[in-house]
Amino acid sequence: MPTPAKAAKIEELAEKLARSRIAILIQTQGLSVKEMNELRSKVRPMNVEVQVAKNTLLRLAAERNQLADVDPNIFHGQTTVAFGYDDEVAAAKAIVDSLQNSNMVVLKAAILGGRSLTPERVEALAKISGGKPSAQAQLVGGLQGPLSTTYSLLTAPLRDLCYVLQARAEQLQQQQQTQSE
Structure with a gap:
């Protein structure tokens, strides 16, 4: 049984997953707070919200939204989630473009339409x-x-x-x- 704080975080992540059109998982380990804030400010105009999340809580939020086709193996390592609320392509493009300038940030996967996408598919989506x-x-x-x-x-x-x-x-x-x- 999760603690009340973790249960609230699961609810918040589940609500964001339900509202978002795409959720892009990236690994931002090694980024400073300043670099993380720069990433957030770059993608904010595309209505993309960046948030660090624990894998277990994110996996539970995905299960709560009945995203059965999401590969559970994408929830490993340090995870930052970029929730795209408007346009899937614009969100993917914003994240991929932001990642090209950084050596520390790695694209892990994405959740689109209840299914997980590989990093290659996310990059292909960004190229549309x-x-x-x-x-x-x-x-x-x-x-x-x-x-x-x-x-x-x-x-x-x-x-x-x-x-x-x-x-x-x-x-x-x-x-x-x-x-x-």
Whole structure:
């Protein structure tokens, strides 16, 4: 049974995990307080909150949110969590960009959509140009193109039949006009 302070911390982490779109786990061991504050200030404009958390409490918070597909092996070593509340891509980009300037900070994993991501997948997510809206537009465009083509193919025979009937009606009308003259 956890102490009341730990139970409150588990509740806080569970609430943040539930609210966040992505939780990026990083190892910040060796960073000074000043460097940690700089990291926080760099990612704050992207609505990313950075917090040091104990692995056991973070694992219990993930279990409390029924994140069954999260690999329990990601909860090891010293862990700092970056909670991204708005855009998953922007949060990943902010963290990955911040990590490139530091030799001490290591990307461990992430939790996205109830599943854990490897560091490579987090870096790939950060490389999506234009962010989440651009990725969504590309997806819609990718779906819309084939659907538009299919619609055109299915409606072409009916449309062509209408054109033939209209041309025949105009031809008959012209023949009537020439006969009546």
